[in-house]
Amino acid sequence: MHEDQVRRIQAATLLHRLPSTLATNFIVSLSAFALALMRAPSDTTAIWWLCAAVAMLLVRSVSRYALLWTKQAETRPTWALMLISLGAGGSGLVWASLPFILDDFSAYGIDGGLYLMILGVSTGAVMMGVGFRWNGLAFSLPCHLSVATSLALQEDMVSLILAFNVVALTVILLRSAVTSESIFVESIHRKLEATAMTESLQAANSDILDANARLELLANCDPLTGLANRAAFNTALCDGIQQAAKNGQKLSLLVIDLDRFKHVNDTMGHKIGDELLTEFANRLRNHLPTDHAVVARLGGDEFAIIVSGRDPAAEGPRMAEAVLRQGRKPFVLNGQTCMVGTSVGLAIYPDHAASADELFVSADMALYRSKDQGRGRWRKFDPKLRAAAERQRQIEADVLPAIERGQVEAWFQPQVSLDTQRVTGFEALVRWHHPTLGFIAPPEIVAAAHAVHQSERLTAAIADASCRLLLDLPGLGLPEATVAVNVSPREFALYSVADLLDATVARHAIDPKLLEVEITEEALLDTVIAGEQLKRLEQSGFALAVDDFGAGHSSLTRLIDLKVDRLKIDRGIITHIASSQRNQAIVSALIRLGDALSMEMLAEGVETEADAEALRTLGCALGQGYLFARPMPFERIAGWVAERQEKKTRTRLTG
Ligand code: C2E
Ligand code: CA
Ligand code: CA
Numbered sequence: 001m002h003e004d005q006v007r008r009i010q011a012a013t014l015l016h017r018l019p020s021t022l023a024t025n026f027i028v029s030l031s032a033f034a035l036a037l038m039r040a041p042s043d044t045t046a047i048w049w050l051c052a053a054v055a056m057l058l059v060r061s062v063s064r065y066a067l068l069w070t071k072q073a074e075t076r077p078t079w080a081l082m083l084i085s086l087g088a089g090g091s092g093l094v095w096a097s098l099p100f101i102l103d104d105f106s107a108y109g110i111d112g113g114l115y116l117m118i119l120g121v122s123t124g125a126v127m128m129g130v131g132f133r134w135n136g137l138a139f140s141l142p143c144h145l146s147v148a149t150s151l152a153l154q155e156d157m158v159s160l161i162l163a164f165n166v167v168a169l170t171v172i173l174l175r176s177a178v179t180s181e182s183i184f185v186e187s188i189h190r191k192l193e194a195t196a197m198t199e200s201l202q203a204a205n206s207d208i209l210d211a212n213a214r215l216e217l218l219a220n221c222d223p224l225t226g227l228a229n230r231a232a233f234n235t236a237l238c239d240g241i242q243q244a245a246k247n248g249q250k251l252s253l254l255v256i257d258l259d260r261f262k263h264v265n266d267t268m269g270h271k272i273g274d275e276l277l278t279e280f281a282n283r284l285r286n287h288l289p290t291d292h293a294v295v296a297r298l299g300g301d302e303f304a305i306i307v308s309g310r311d312p313a314a315e316g317p318r319m320a321e322a323v324l325r326q327g328r329k330p331f332v333l334n335g336q337t338c339m340v341g342t343s344v345g346l347a348i349y350p351d352h353a354a355s356a357d358e359l360f361v362s363a364d365m366a367l368y369r370s371k372d373q374g375r376g377r378w379r380k381f382d383p384k385l386r387a388a389a390e391r392q393r394q395i396e397a398d399v400l401p402a403i404e405r406g407q408v409e410a411w412f413q414p415q416v417s418l419d420t421q422r423v424t425g426f427e428a429l430v431r432w433h434h435p436t437l438g439f440i441a442p443p444e445i446v447a448a449a450h451a452v453h454q455s456e457r458l459t460a461a462i463a464d465a466s467c468r469l470l471l472d473l474p475g476l477g478l479p480e481a482t483v484a485v486n487v488s489p490r491e492f493a494l495y496s497v498a499d500l501l502d503a504t505v506a507r508h509a510i511d512p513k514l515l516e517v518e519i520t521e522e523a524l525l526d527t528v529i530a531g532e533q534l535k536r537l538e539q540s541g542f543a544l545a546v547d548d549f550g551a552g553h554s555s556l557t558r559l560i561d562l563k564v565d566r567l568k569i570d571r572g573i574i575t576h577i578a579s580s581q582r583n584q585a586i587v588s589a590l591i592r593l594g595d596a597l598s599m600e601m602l603a604e605g606v607e608t609e610a611d612a613e614a615l616r617t618l619g620c621a622l623g624q625g626y627l628f629a630r631p632m633p634f635e636r637i638a639g640w641v642a643e644r645q646e647k648k649t650r651t652r653l654t655g
Helices: 002-037 045-070 077-101 110-128 135-152 157-220 230-248 263-268 270-287 311-328 355-370 383-404 442-451 454-477 489-493 497-508 521-525 528-538 556-562 579-598 609-618 633-652
Strands: 250-258 295-300 302-307 331-333 337-339 342-349 379-382 408-417 423-434 482-486 515-520 541-551 566-569 600-604 623-624
Touching: 002 045, 002 077, 002 110, 002 295, 045 077, 077 110, 077 135, 110 135, 110 157, 110 521, 135 157, 157 230, 230 302, 230 379, 230 556, 250 355, 263 270, 263 337, 263 454, 263 541, 270 295, 270 311, 270 331, 302 311, 311 342, 311 379, 331 379, 331 423, 331 600, 342 355, 355 379, 355 383, 355 423, 383 408, 383 423, 383 442, 383 454, 383 579, 408 454, 408 482, 408 633, 423 442, 423 454, 423 633, 442 454, 454 482, 454 489, 454 497, 454 515, 454 633, 489 521, 489 528, 497 528, 515 521, 515 528, 521 528, 521 541, 528 541, 528 556, 566 579, 579 600
Parallel strands: 342 379, 423 482, 482 515, 515 541, 541 566, 566 600, 600 623
Antiparallel strands: 250 302, 250 342, 295 302, 331 337, 408 423, 408 623
């Protein structure tokens, strides 16, 4: 490759110098012609010689133009060099002919001048032909040869000495032609190497720039969907808020969740899950007015859109509607049509938040709201949500210390035989009077304990209080009364409820059959984790009650399998049962079911004497509700039992 380049530069250099070479040659030719005329004015040979010399110069000049015109010096440099050298050789031959064509040529007088000219012009040719030895030599070798030969032929001593000197000069010229060419070629090589080095440095530099651009893309791009990733989203949100604050504008943030993504992922596999995410991302990218929006995937099935532009407060809800429309369209995955749906939370800067973090949390709260309300919808952030979240955070922070200090306590609600009015047992219900927030509803306490992974501590505290009550009940004349503890379904997945209760009854030396475990129908249906635990509870001898029966979907098979001791009919069916034929029919059917399975039936939420009477008539054995008593703290139980006892004796006496 380099060689070709060198030839090209050699050819270009020769072509560049050729005009001055030819011009010099022309002038010297005229001088030689003049000398030839002076030595023999009648000799026409000199005229012919000049014609030949000028013709040769013309041919060389024309070939130069042809080479330049056809760009052969670049495309075929070796051929161009040959052609130029041939031209030089032609001129050289014309000059070399001089001593032989002129009559009586000798080394003396005017002829000596001609010799000098021939040698001078040929030496000049070698010097001008620097860079490519054959060009200069093609001209000078014939000249030197001719001079040396013609001198040698004159056979006198002086001519011989001169011929010898010409030969020596020829050798020196040869050597200098070779050396100067190699110096020239070497310098071209250096130059080419330097250029190549610069080029490769430039290429390396642009490679680095390319790699940087690719890295930047990777750092900002979600690899699965090609949307902005979380890092890019965070930056865009901060920038967007800064910009909006500067211009006194608003900014909308949408947080989006695919409703049934987990289901698709679990049932159809991760690959199909990925396909769903990609397709959804494409819909967001291609079918939404995203000119002034940043669409990002934050991870999993969570997406977000930042809306800026002219009126983001109005555009936000429109965008949310558009997202819902895209989510509602069926997805075709692996040949199957799936309906997925989306939930969207919307928050607006600065209406709902003053910073990027706060705006995101607000949009997230709105998203949870929309999921709570049944999914497939969008909700705008409401400041009440923040208060609720703040309250929840506070409850979660305080629940463990409150359990430890005994501020979270068990209250007890009596359960009564509808027939004999005898107290058959109590249900333990959690109570907490928070120093600043007041009474906290039990489901909130249970959820908070779960959130901070303290469900076991909570149940342990309630079970402990229940056992203490069980120890007292014989003293109150109720040796057979039971105490029920509620265990929520998800607790079964967290720790061994049977181990905890075993240890608790053992510590208090209580008969386990007096401690009842209330579970909901939901736990009944989970045959794997809860199922295993319920079997263990049964084996330990605890009584099992199914809570809120009739509110969900119970499985008869599971009821029979587990040997449930008691069904607690949900308050929803019991309240106002006296006036509801329909509810009476349901309860009657449930009671017959309980009879058939040898389960005790307890009606929850008995509030009026009329309802109690109706339940009695239907054959329901037990009742629990405000009619008999509200849940009460431990200390009040003895008084309540005594008071009840007194009332009963009084009625009997008066009756
Ligand atoms: P639940 O197990 O169905 O408890 C009965 C709920 O009905 C109690 O509400 C009780 O105060 C209320 N109630 C009783 N009689 C009547 C009545 O005649 N009329 C009306 N309107 N309500 C009546 P509470 O104490 O607010 O508890 C609510 C729920 O919280 C409980 O429902 C239970 O699911 C849960 N819970 C309470 N304590 C605990 C606990 O220690 N652990 C667990 N895991 N859950 C608990
Ligand atoms: Ca209960
Ligand atoms: Ca209940």
